[in-house]
Structures are given as structure tokens and as C-alpha cells.
Amino acid sequence: MTVTRTLPNRGRRTVGAWCFADAYGPTDLAGGNWGEHPGMWVPPHPHTALQTVSWLLAGEVLHRDSLGHQQLIRPGQLNLMTAGRGISHSEETPPEHSPWLHGVQLWVALPESDRHTAPRFEHHAELPVVSAGGVDVTVVMGELAGAVSPARIYTPLVCADAALAAGASTQLPLRPEFEYAVLALSGTARVDGLDLEPGPLLYLGSGRSELEVSATDPARLILLGGEPFEEQLVMWWNFVGRSHEDIVQARDDWQAGVGFGAVEGFDGDRLPAPALPGTRLRPRGRER
Numbered sequence: 219m220t221v222t223r224t225l226p227n228r229g230r231r232t233v234g235a236w237c238f239a240d241a242y243g244p245t246d247l248a249g250g251n252w253g254e255h256p257g258m259w260v261p262p263h264p265h266t267a268l269q270t271v272s273w274l275l276a277g278e279v280l281h282r283d284s285l286g287h288q289q290l291i292r293p294g295q296l297n298l299m300t301a302g303r304g305i306s307h308s309e310e311t312p313p314e315h316s317p318w319l320h321g322v323q324l325w326v327a328l329p330e331s332d333r334h335t336a337p338r339f340e341h342h343a344e345l346p347v348v349s350a351g352g353v354d355v356t357v358v359m360g361e362l363a364g365a366v367s368p369a370r371i372y373t374p375l376v377c378a379d380a381a382l383a384a385g386a387s388t389q390l391p392l393r394p395e396f397e398y399a400v401l402a403l404s405g406t407a408r409v410d411g412l413d414l415e416p417g418p419l420l421y422l423g424s425g426r427s428e429l430e431v432s433a434t435d436p437a438r439l440i441l442l443g444g445e446p447f448e449e450q451l452v453m454w455w456n457f458v459g460r461s462h463e464d465i466v467q468a469r470d471d472w473q474a475g476v477g478f479g480a481v482e483g484f485d486g487d488r489l490p491a492p493a494l495p496g497t498r499l500r501p502r503g504r505e506r
């Protein structure tokens with residue numbers, strides 16, 4: 219399955235507290251040489267100091283975690299896992315599934331004040347939708363145009379999914395103190411005067427109070443934004459920390475089977491951590 223990772227990238231580490239963005243699919247689960255496990259198959263692995271956001275345009279993903287949650291998501295629903303001091307989970311395409319899989323996996327860095335919080339998991343089957351000019355905007359996290367997602371957030375941020383009908387045109391209200399980026403997930407949309415297709419992340423910076431979006435044919439966009447995240451981070455494998463020592467400790471704990479609980483019900487082994495690089499991991503700021 220082809221995955222396009224647009225955050226972190228060479229020039230930019232974060233957009234608001236958003237520190238990781240993977241888009242995958244649309245992938246045909248009926249074709250190809252999938253072997254035993256068509257689609258997504260991510261064995262139990264740990265996380266620290268972040269939130270994972272799972273959002274689908276097509277298909278289903280089954281989440282299991284070390285707190286005992288087992289939760290299927292479908293398009294339009296949010297699985298939000300807050301790792302805090304430590305959690306482990308698996309994600310897989312369930313045995314009974316739709317023919318296509320298409321979605322995003324996003325991470326939010328937790329601020330210093332909350333990075334050691336107790337782990338938690340939220341499933342939101344219903345999210346607010348605001349519509350204007352042929353654009354349906356689902357507010358996945360944070361607030362947009364007065365609609366507020368019920369998902370718990372730890373810093374001021376937003377994630378919104380915009381579905382543009384053929385001929386759609388509208389202005390999305392933005393906050394000047396936020397920085398923003400847009401990822402196209404399907405079709406071609408005109409965003410701030412540029413034709414945006416699936417692939418790159420369009421960084422918009424801050425200081426804007428609105429964003430013009432339009433499309434000739436149906437298109438789908440994800441808007442990410444937030445107050446610029448000023449803390450320096452060390453990101454390695456599935457861990458977010460503030461220092462090399464944070465990462466070494468988290469890796470040692472996972473390898474020793476300490477601090478991340480256990481995922482029940484997954485039909486396979488957990489993922490071992492890769493070897494650390496020979497050099498010290500350095501904290502990095504928002505930009506290169």
C-alpha cells in the first residue's frame with residue numbers, strides 16, 4: 219500500500235501541533251498480491267506524548283489498544299488515541315471489509331504540560347458538519363465556522379475535512395494566529411489560487427482570516443492548523459520526546475515489556491523497536 223508522508227518533512231517539522239501526516243490509498247483490496255492480510259496490518263506498537271488521529275474516506279480499520287478498546291471506524295468517524303505517558307495499539311483491515319481503503323493517519327504532539335498524562339481513547343461516530351457554497355466541512359478536531367468537534371485537544375488546533383461538490387466555491391474562515399496547511403485527498407481543488415492534487419502538503423503560514431477553496435469536479439481536502447508549536451521535539455519511530463534520553467527510555471521500556479500494557483486479540487506478534495542510530499537524537503524546532 220502506497221503511503222505519502224508529508225509531515226515531518228525536510229523544511230518543516232510541525233503545523234500547529236500537527237507533527238505527522240500520512241495519506242494512504244485509494245487502494246483496491248480485491249486486486250493485487252496481498253497474501254494473508256489485505257490492506258492495513260499494523261501489529262501492536264507503542265506511542266508516547268502524542269495523539270493519533272485515524273480518519274477514513276473509504277473502507278474500515280479496526281483499532282485495538284492496551285486499555286482494552288476494540289473499535290472499528292468507518293468514513294466520517296474519528297478514532298482518537300491520546301498516548302500520554304504510554305499506550306500500545308494495533309490497526310488492521312477487518313476480515314469483512316469494503317473493496318477500497320483510503321484514509322489518513324495524523325499525529326498531534328502533546329505539550330509539555332500534558333505529555334505524561336494518562337492514556338485515553340475516544341471514538342466519535344458523529345462530528346459537526348458545516349456547509350456553504352457546495353462544500354461540506356466536517357470538523358474533526360478543534361473548531362471551524364462556529365462548529366466544534368467533541369474530540370479532546372490539548373493545544374489550540376483544527377483538523378477539518380472539506381468535501382467539494384462539482385462547481386463548489388466558498389471561503390473557509392481561518393484564525394490569523396494559527397498556521398495552516400492543506401492536503402488534497404482526492405480530485406483537484408483550487409486552494410488560494412493554486413490547483414492542488416493528492417501528494418504534496420500546501421503550507422499556508424499564518425496571518426490569514428479566510429481561505430478561498432473551489433473545484434470544477436468533486437474533490438476532497440484536509441485542512442490542518444493550529445497555534446505554532448514552539449517546543450522543540452525529538453521524534454523517533456513511534457515516540458515523541460524532548461530529549462535523546464526520553465527516546466532511549468521509551469524504547470528500553472517497550473523492549474522490556476514495561477509501561478505500555480498489552481494489546482489483546484491481535485492475531486500476531488507485537489512490533490520490536492528498530493535499533494537506535496549511532497548518534498544522539500537532537501531536539502528540533504518547527505522549521506529547518
Ligand code: MN
Nearest residue numbers: 263265270307
Ligand atoms: Mn500507531
